[in-house]
Amino acid sequence: MKILVLNGSPHPKGSTKQMVTAFAEGAVSVGHEVTAIDVCRKNIKGCMACEYCHTKGRGSCIQQDDMQEIYLSLREADMLVIASPIYYHGISGQLKCVIDRFYSAAYPSKPTRLKKIAMILSSADADMYDGAMFSFKGDFLNYLGLENSGVYTAHGSENGSKKKLDELRMFGESLR
Template identity: 40%
Template sequence: MNILVLNGSPRPNGNTSALVETFTAEAQKAGHKVSVFQIGNRDIRGCKNCDACRATLNGNCVQKDDMQEIYPVMRECEMLVIASPIYYYSLTGQTHCAIERIYAFERLPKLKKAALLLTAAGFGFTSAIQTYKDAVIGHMGAKDLGIVKAVGSQSKSVAKQNEIREIVKKI
């Protein structure tokens, strides 16, 4: 299975990256092809709702930013993993921008499954993310494989690694 991981953390060696590294290693061990994009520090702008992507019927966005590198992988992905730290009860701004830009396709053409890998400094963020996740993944028509949530240094724990292994088994 072709898996696309969007890591929205601005910290390439932080807690979110630890979850991404575990997921990537486990998925590759199971024979899946994984492409990881560290989008937290990339030039990715939000959707302008200009509908040029729809008017041309080819899913190409008129904005020339770092999404142009991600779009070809997005077209082919069968699973989308969104990884992000939680800042003020939400995904990072860069993560939101990348998700908005999926609009160019309406739905990812080959997408079958999706999951979230989330980190936070404290508890209490789940309900805010759950509604958003259900709406986005539901709209895309993907099977929801769940959320792995890590608080503080839990992202490197054996328990979180086991949760990730369970998601990989569902692929």
């Protein structure tokens, strides 16, 4: 299975990155192909709501930036993993820009290979996930109709813990 991980953390050695790495190690160990993109290291502009993708563009965004790399990986992916620290009850702004740009990738229909979705979230507090979960359920489960492969969270002292990283490794290993 080809898995695309969109990492929305600006911290190259932070908790979210550690969780993504553990997940990827597990998935690769059983033969999956994992592409992890650190979206904060990319030049990706927000959606302009110009409707080009739904008219003349026929699903192609008018903006030519690093999002093109994500569009290509998204077309080839069987599974998508959204990974982010929680900022103000939601995913990072950089990752939100990427998800907003899915508007063109999902037109006139979602990428044909894409079937599954999972989310990996890191927070200081256990009660901060509502905004991210709203997007996960609305954008990915309901709108795109993807199969829920799970939501994995770490908060406070769980961040970076061996127990939590082992859980993410086992999740990657369990995928079929």
